Amino acid sequence: MAGVDDQRDDRALRADCESCFGLCCVALTLSASADFAIDKKAGTPCSNLRTDFRCGIHTRLRQSGFPGCTVYDCFGAGQQVSQVTFGGTDWRRAPETASQMFAVFPVVRQLHELLRYLTEALTLRPARALHVELRRLLEETERLTGLGPDALEKLDVATHRQDVNVLLLRTSDLVRRDAGSKTKDRKKNRRGADLVGARLGGADLKGADLRGAYLIAADLTGADLRLADLIGADLRDADLAGADLTGSIFLTQPQLNAAKGDRSTRLPPGLTRPAHWS
Structure with missing residues (x-):
């Protein structure tokens, strides 16, 4: 990209x-x-x-x-x-x-x-x-x-x-x-959504708009978050184990540091796996 x-x-x-x-x-x-x-x-x-x-x-x-x-x-x-x-x-x-x-x-x-x-x-x-x-x-x-x-x-x-x-x-x-996401797709237009504790394991969120979404303690294990917009998303204690964040945009290191993940979590270039992840 x-x-x-x-x-x-x-x-x-x-x-x-x-x-x-x-x-x-x-x-x-x-x-x-x-x-x-x-x-x-x-x-x-x-x-x-x-x-x-x-x-x-x-x-x-x-x-x-x-x-x-x-x-x-x-x-x-x-x-x-x-x-x-x-x-x-x-x-x-x-x-x-x-x-x-x-x-x-x-x-x-x-x-x-x-x-x-x-x-x-x-x-x-x-x-x-x-x-x-x-x-x-x-x-x-x-x-x-x-x-x-x-x-x-x-x-x-x-x-x-x-x-x-x-x-x-x-x-x-x-x-x-460019990722094929449609702006009117309700499943992928979750800007500012309250998704606290949401069960989104394995969800197809490729190209999703998650700007400012509240994803505190959400289950995102194995979710496809490629090319998703994560600017301002609250990922505190969100479980990103096995999730694919390849190419996700506007994701920052502090957001990752606040989340949970593992060795199978795929990250965009320039971001590092937090030391406290399993």
């Missing part, structure tokens, strides 16, 4: 914790639940954050009651904010930057997530008619990530996200149509 002329280096969209000031461990709110063992307010450092900005229980997060941390991905926003937006000055040495740094981080994280989707869209041959528009929005999104702290804090990222989403929807339609 990838176009030779549209390959891009996506290393900047992968978290580099060594270059980050532990922003996800401070800027975000944690609520005691099955995902997090503690309550923590936004702007308050997690009790497990060390002075070198590393997690003190990184190798045993799941065993310690923090599985939610293992499925989080900033898409490289942490190092962007730490090293570019704030020029390598951390919030401990310069506490006057802390509140703004923590406010800017979620904004840049959204922009980097959009960059991740746009970069993938540019590799999809069925959507090549949209590549000029996709490149334009990609370049505009990259420009926005380079803004200063004041501009980023005021940025209307929701409006920009909506503009990108319109183009991603068109991309999805072209890819799934």
Whole structure:
């Protein structure tokens, strides 16, 4: 599905914790639940954050009651904010930057997530008619990530996200149509559907629209999810054992990390089998 002329280096969209000031461990709110063992307010450092900005229980997060941390991905926003937006000055040495740094981080994280989707869209041959528009929005999104702290804090990222989403929807339609999926096929048009705990083992979901679908704890064992649109789908505890996700679009590593699977689960290129899978 990838176009030779549209390959891009996506290393900047992968978290580099060594270059980050532990922003996800401070800027975000944690609520005691099955995902997090503690309550923590936004702007308050997690009790497990060390002075070198590393997690003190990184190798045993799941065993310690923090599985939610293992499925989080900033898409490289942490190092962007730490090293570019704030020029390598951390919030401990310069506490006057802390509140703004923590406010800017979620904004840049959204922009980097959009960059991740746009970069993938540019590799999809069925959507090549949209590549000029996709490149334009990609370049505009990259420009926005380079803004200063004041501009980023005021940025209307929701409006920009909506503009990108319109183009991603068109991309999805072209890819799934190329797979033989019909947009009016009710069985495969499950956008935003409540499929919590659904029994979909062995289901033919090739080219399905599962954008934003709630697939929490769904049985997807052996399901055909080739070329399915999975952007924003909630796959927490979904069983993907033996499922075929080859060529599925807009699937991210955090979604896989939140799901269950096994060695027979087939994944798209660029994504890795989570360590906790059987």
